[in-house]
Amino acid sequence: MDALEKIQRQIQWNRLIAVVEEQAQTMIRTAFSTTVREAGDLSAGVFDLQGRMLAQAVTGTPGHVNSMMESVGHFLAKFPAASMKPGDHYITNDPWLGTGHLHDLTVVTPAFRRGEIVGLFANTAHIIDIGGLGMGPEGRSVFEEGLYIPIVKCFDQGVPNETFFDFLRVGSRTPVELEGDVYSLCACNDAGAKRLVEMLDEFAMDSIDDLAGYIFDSSLAATIAEIARLPRGTYSASIKSDGYEAPVTLRAALTILEDAIEVDFAGTSGLSQRGINVPPAYCRAYSCFGIKVVVAPDIPNNWASLAPFRMVIPEGCILNAPRPYPVSVRHVTGQLLPDLIMGCLHQAVPDRVVAEGSSCLWNPPLRGGAQVSGQQAEVADFEVITFNSGGTGARPGKDGLDGTAFPSGVRTMPVEATENVAPVIFWKKELRPDSAGAGRTRGGFGQIMEIGAKGDAEFAVNAIFDRVANAPKGRDGGGDGEAGWVGLNDANGTVLRTKGFQVIPKGRRLLLKLPGGGGMGDPAARDPALVERDVADGLVTADAARRVYGASK
Template sequence: MDAMQAINRQIQWNRLIAVVEEQAQTMIRTAFSTTVREAGDLSAGIFDLQGRMMAQAVTGTPGHVNSMAESVGHFLAKFPAHTMKPGDHYITNDPWLGTGHLHDLTVVTPAFHDGRIVGLFANTAHIIDIGGLGMGPEGRSVFEEGLYIPIVKCFDEGRANDTFFDILRAGSRTPVELEGDVYSLCACNDAGARRLAEMMAEYRMDLLDDLADFIFDSSLRATLAEIAKLPRGRHSAEIRSDGYEAPVTLKAAMEVKEDGIEVDFAGTSGLSTRGINVPPAYCRAYSCFGIKCVVAPEIPNNWASLLPFRMTIPEGCILNAPRPYPVSVRHVVGQLLPDLMMGCLEGFVPGRVNAEGSSALWNPPLRGGAQVSGQAAEVDDFEIITFNSGGTGARPGKDGLDGIAFPSGVRTMPVEATENVAPVVFWRKELRPDSAGPGRTRGGFGQIMEISAKNEAEFAVNAIFDRVANPPKGRQGGGDGAGGWVGLNDPNGTVLRTKGFQVVPKGRRLVLKLPGGGGMGDPRKRDRSMVERDLADGLLTPEAARRDYGY
């Protein structure tokens, strides 16, 4: 390839990123679910005709993106590319063929140019309700967790599959939102396909093959070059999760080789009887993300740049759930995996990893009305979920971030947006003092939230929280972050279970204290002016300043 060809390929690559980002933004603008339009819990990308991800939108979550990277191949196995026609759209929420649980819909759409199929667009979005027990850990099999959609055609040459949509609406507590979201997913893929056709016409491209080869070759070579900078060897780490029936231990041994990085999860706890199990694609998704954050953060995320990261996930462990194990809240365990990967990488590059953070989202699914209180209900039926986060772990040269979703990357949902679509009231949402793990650089602060139904009517929470009994650990002498807390605002401070369906009685509010991130380095070496700043902001009490920093 000469210099001019390389320049043209780079321009085409940049244009491709704009195409998939418009794809994602179309979904956000047209989505019905607050989880998509407010939090950005989605992914979008373009694939070649072999099902290999060429590019992903900047907007989106690693759990969706990297799982979706595997899912398109499953669609092609059932519906080969040569059978697809313009206006076709295919859909599934199969946890083992998609992104890990039934609440994520994945849609794949063929893209055509000059009458020939040239590529595939795919996206994933988290929807509010898919029926069943709702988003929570209580199911004992995936069949209890909601409506299970195999890979099917939801639009045939632009015509809606009426039977599919009849079944879809009948299986959800929020049928209008669910149907609207499917239309949104299809519309965003159509937007990407139109922009791709315009791009290919402008650059007089017949196929995407040459551009795909350029992207994959460049990304693979760049990733291997970054891996080559690491010292060879093997390092291990482990993390404890609160679990459901019992605490869960996640173990990993990482080996850096010339042609990639291999991770073995031997020693990890076994499967749970409840929905905290993790399908293997979701395990690979967040493990790869955690490694890439440290080893190759500047290299685009695609099929080739993920190729050197190889996972061995033993059968029977919680990270390799087989059908039909329950997996509804697989993120509670799966989102701890980047911290686990960084624990391994600390042995290779100790100056480049963060301390542990709150990791798993604190996203309480709330439900109320007759489905909770029967004829005594004082509010209309509602089903809503709101996304919130504790603090991230301290960085080697900077403090952790407060109330920020890492590793998921979703946005915190404005309380006003949630209150606008459900009869709930957020009485309190503020940073949690003294929750950040002390260190030379401290962790990020968690939050305190206080929630009720309107008029303080009875409602329910399907708790899916972690990092309560096992708070985020500090590194290199830094202190642990504060563990979380779940309870009521009654005089006794009644403690609720961290997982499972529970009713908040009339006149009471749900109180959530989100975990803080772990600290990094000796707290006594922290810049005094930064301690004073946290004191002045009310984020650090004088007692904690004396105890942790000797101030």
């Protein structure tokens, strides 16, 4: 390939990124669920006819993107590309064929040019309610967790499958939002397909095969080159989760080979009877992300760039849940995986990793009305989820980020958006002083949140929190972040369970103290001016500055 051809391929690649980003933005603009519209809990991408992901939108979460990358192959196994027609849309929320739990809908749509299929678009979005027990860990099988949708057509040549939509609406507490989200997902794929055809016309391309070959070859070669720069060897680490019935330990042995990285999760805790189990695709998704952000962060994320990362997930462990184990809140366990992977890579490339962070989202599903209080209900029925985060771990050269979602990457939802769609009030949402782990670079700060129903009416939370019994660890002498806390705002400081359905009594509010990120390096080496700044900002108390950092005042 000569220089001019390489330039043209790069232009086409940039155009392809614009196509999938418009695909994602269409979903955000048209989605009914606040989880998509406000938090960006989604993924979008374009695939070749073999089901290999060429490009993903900049907007999206690793758990969705990297799981979705596997899911398109399952769609093609049931509906081969040759059988697809213009206007067809296919859907599933199967946790083992999609992104790990029933609350994620995945839609696949063919793109046609001049009567010939030229590519596939896929997306995933987290929806508010899919029926069953609701989003939470209480289910003892996937069948209790909500409406289970196999891979089916939701649109047949542009005509909605009314039988499908009848089942969908009747099985959800939020039928309007759910149906609207399905239409949104289909519309976003249509937007991507339209732009792809325009791109092919502009560049006089009959297919995307040659471009796909260029993307895959370049990405694979670049990833292998980055792996070759790493020190060979096997590096082991472990991390603890609060679990549900008992604490959970995740273990990994990461082996750096000449042209691949293998991760073996032998020694990881066994399956849970509750919904904190992780389907294998979701385990691979976040494990690959943990490797990629350290080893090859600048290489595009696609089928080829992820191919050298291989996982061995033993049967019977919590990271390899088989059907029909409950998996509703698989993220509580799965989002610890990047920290686990970085614990391994810290031994090989210590200057590239961050300290442990709050990791798992603190996204409380809230419910109220007659479904909680019966005839004594003082508010209308509601079901809502709000996304929030603690602090990220310190970086080698910078402090951690405050109240920021890592590794999921979703946005914190504005309290006004949640208050607009449900009868809840956020009485407090502020950074949590002294929650960041101390260090030469400190961790990010967690948050304090106080949530109530209007009129301080009774409501319920389906708690899905972690990092309460196991605080985020610092690295290289850095201090641990502050652990999380879940309870009521009463004078006694009543403590609630970190997982499971619980009623907040009338006159009381839910109080959450989100974890802070771990620090990195000796706290004594921190620039005194930065300590003074944090004290002046009210983020570090004067007592902690003296005690932890040795400040003179």
